[in-house]
Amino acid sequence: MTQPVSTITFEKVPTHIAIIMDGNGRWAQARGLPRVAGHQAGTENLRQVIRACVEFGVSYLTIYAFSTENWDRPREEVDGLMSILESVIDRELGELNGEGVQLRHIGHLAGLSPALQAKVLQAIEMTKNNTRLVLTLAFNYGGRDEIVYAIRHMIEAGVKAGEVTPELVTSYLFTAGLPDPDFIIRTSGEQRISNFLIWQGVYAEWYITPTYWPDFDREHLKQAIEDYGMRNRRFGKVTPPETGGKPDAA
Numbered sequence: 001m002t003q004p005v006s007t008i009t010f011e012k013v014p015t016h017i018a019i020i021m022d023g024n025g026r027w028a029q030a031r032g033l034p035r036v037a038g039h040q041a042g043t044e045n046l047r048q049v050i051r052a053c054v055e056f057g058v059s060y061l062t063i064y065a066f067s068t069e070n071w072d073r074p075r076e077e078v079d080g081l082m083s084i085l086e087s088v089i090d091r092e093l094g095e096l097n098g099e100g101v102q103l104r105h106i107g108h109l110a111g112l113s114p115a116l117q118a119k120v121l122q123a124i125e126m127t128k129n130n131t132r133l134v135l136t137l138a139f140n141y142g143g144r145d146e147i148v149y150a151i152r153h154m155i156e157a158g159v160k161a162g163e164v165t166p167e168l169v170t171s172y173l174f175t176a177g178l179p180d181p182d183f184i185i186r187t188s189g190e191q192r193i194s195n196f197l198i199w200q201g202v203y204a205e206w207y208i209t210p211t212y213w214p215d216f217d218r219e220h221l222k223q224a225i226e227d228y229g230m231r232n233r234r235f236g237k238v239t240p241p242e243t244g245g246k247p248d249a250a
Contacts (some may be wrong), residue, residue, distance in 0.1 A: 011229030014182035016060035023188030036080035052218040068142035089119045100132030107141030135183035143198035146180045155209030183228050183247035187213040203235050
């Protein structure tokens with residue numbers, strides 16, 4: 001996975017990219033293949049996207065792999081996704097660790113087999129000191145569920161109503177310790193949040209592409225980052241005048 005130093009110069013590079021990897025099933029159906037074949041192809045594609053993130057200087061990559069609602073999909077598809085996750089850990093962990101990739105998980109491990117839970121935890125432990133790229137796997141994850149989880153744990157901790165602040169809530173989320181995403185990419189052309197990082201992504205820039213995830217390659221990521229570089233992030237404020245001064249509140 002070792003990459004040469006990139007010769008590409010971007011206007012701006014997002015620190016944290018989050019991706020909704022959508023369109024695997026439709027990619028497979030368009031080729032007369034079972035949906036699980038699309039998920040397998042999407043997993044293979046993830047390799048080059050991780051490499052490209054390292055090359056382009058992205059520090060954090062979060063991928064939406066399995067939502068809390070995905071349990072309602074056909075049993076054979078769910079079983080296939082679990083099998084793919086296990087095989088990816090078995091096959092890729094050593095290389096990812098060697099390349100300095102830190103693995104994290106957000107969501108719940110409940111629902112995974114005990115053996116698969118152990119493998120996920122082992123991967124997290126093995127890579128915890130790596131710093132080249134933080135790769136966060138959102139698996140059995142939902143944004144609303146995450147907020148409910150945070151509220152419950154604040155109540156259990158005895159937090160009083162007057163003590164609740166955005167910063168405190170953030171510290172109780174699955175993503176505590178991670179910066180909010182700067183840039184959220186959704187493949188396949190769908191224009192929905194789909195319960196993904198609904199607290200953290202409040203001021204993220206969005207990029208929607210019609211390309212199905214298995215076909216979203218290094219060049220597509222490069223184009224997305226170039227698009228990001230042309231944007232003016234205002235965080236609810238207005239652009240300051242050219243003469244200088246602080247931006248006015250929206």
